[in-house]
Amino acid sequence: MSQASPRPGRLPWVAMTMVLCGLTLPISSAHAEWTIGGGFEHFSWTEDVEPLPVEERGMLQFLRLGVSTSLPNRTSIGYRGRFYFGEVNYEGSLLYDPTTPITATTRYTGTTQQGWMGLEVAPQFALTAGLDLDFWSRNLSSDQVEDYSIVSMRLGAEHRSSVATPWQAAAGIKFTLATNEDAHFETLGFEENPPLQPGQSVTPYLDVGYSFTPSWSVAGSFDGFSFGESEGVLLSNASQSGIYFQPASKMSVLGIRVEYRPTPR
Numbered sequence: 001m002s003q004a005s006p007r008p009g010r011l012p013w014v015a016m017t018m019v020l021c022g023l024t025l026p027i028s029s030a031h032a033e034w035t036i037g038g039g040f041e042h043f044s045w046t047e048d049v050e051p052l053p054v055e056e057r058g059m060l061q062f063l064r065l066g067v068s069t070s071l072p073n074r075t076s077i078g079y080r081g082r083f084y085f086g087e088v089n090y091e092g093s094l095l096y097d098p099t100t101p102i103t104a105t106t107r108y109t110g111t112t113q114q115g116w117m118g119l120e121v122a123p124q125f126a127l128t129a130g131l132d133l134d135f136w137s138r139n140l141s142s143d144q145v146e147d148y149s150i151v152s153m154r155l156g157a158e159h160r161s162s163v164a165t166p167w168q169a170a171a172g173i174k175f176t177l178a179t180n181e182d183a184h185f186e187t188l189g190f191e192e193n194p195p196l197q198p199g200q201s202v203t204p205y206l207d208v209g210y211s212f213t214p215s216w217s218v219a220g221s222f223d224g225f226s227f228g229e230s231e232g233v234l235l236s237n238a239s240q241s242g243i244y245f246q247p248a249s250k251m252s253v254l255g256i257r258v259e260y261r262p263t264p265r
Contacts, residue, residue, distance in 0.1 A: 035066040037219075039257030043088055043108065045138075048229075048248040051099060056106050058088025064257060074120040082112040095144065095188075110136025116154070124162055128172070130154040147182040148198075150225070154205065166211040168219070175202045179227065181246055190235045196246045199228020209259070217259045224252040 040059055047054035061084065068078030090104040116130035134150040156172015159165075181196040203226050209219030227250070232243035 037259030054092035060086035
């Protein structure tokens with residue numbers, strides 16, 4: 001977030017959460033396929049600011065859960081949840097003095113909640129669509145915290161592994177439907193705390209895995225966001241005033257995980 005009129009409206013989080021719940025309600029424990037896994041991600045966040053760009057890089061740890069089931073007419077539905085945390089290196093500048101370089105540590109905690117649907121168009125191959133809810137907290141210091149809430153849609157295709165073909169893959173495009181950033185301006189000494197709306201993002205995603213036993217697999221993935229600059233908000237307090245905004249920002253995440261799937265009885 002940098003110093004330089006919020007867009008109206010707030011995101012309908014309750015409605016979006018109900019959509020995800022609705023997608024997973026028909027999943028029966030008797031016929032569902034469950035997965036659990038975990039691993040590490042190389043995380044990168046950059047901001048297009050001058051004269052000193054902001055760069056954050058480091059490793060995060062994550063846990064991933066999933067459940068899916070097949071429905072009539074060659075369709076399937078499922079849920080995936082990702083939970084991550086960790087600290088990364090920060091290279092940038094001071095908020096109130098962008099010409100002063102600084103090196104620090106940023107802590108991230110967050111989750112991605114996804115509901116998806118698939119249509120099988122060939123054996124082990126399906127077209128997919130998903131709705132993502134992303135929430136993460138970016139702690140740059142004790143008094144500078146940014147909380148992000150993002151709604152995205154995924155459109156793509158996936159090949160599922162089988163005994164004959166142990167490889168699995170999923171790829172497609174992810175685009176944001178709504179964005180929201182709580183920059184906690186009140187902790188910076190301002191009386192108001194208007195939200196920021198980073199610009200819309202369109203990015204590819206990729207996930208490739210190999211099942212080396214019927215229950216165990218290893219996979220790698222790429223995901224991220226590419227936000228445009230937000231509109232600015234005018235803020236003032238007793239000692240200063242200015243326009244604050246979220247610069248154009250890019251997030252990229254390269255992950256590797258080990259995953260367990262119970263063998264069907």
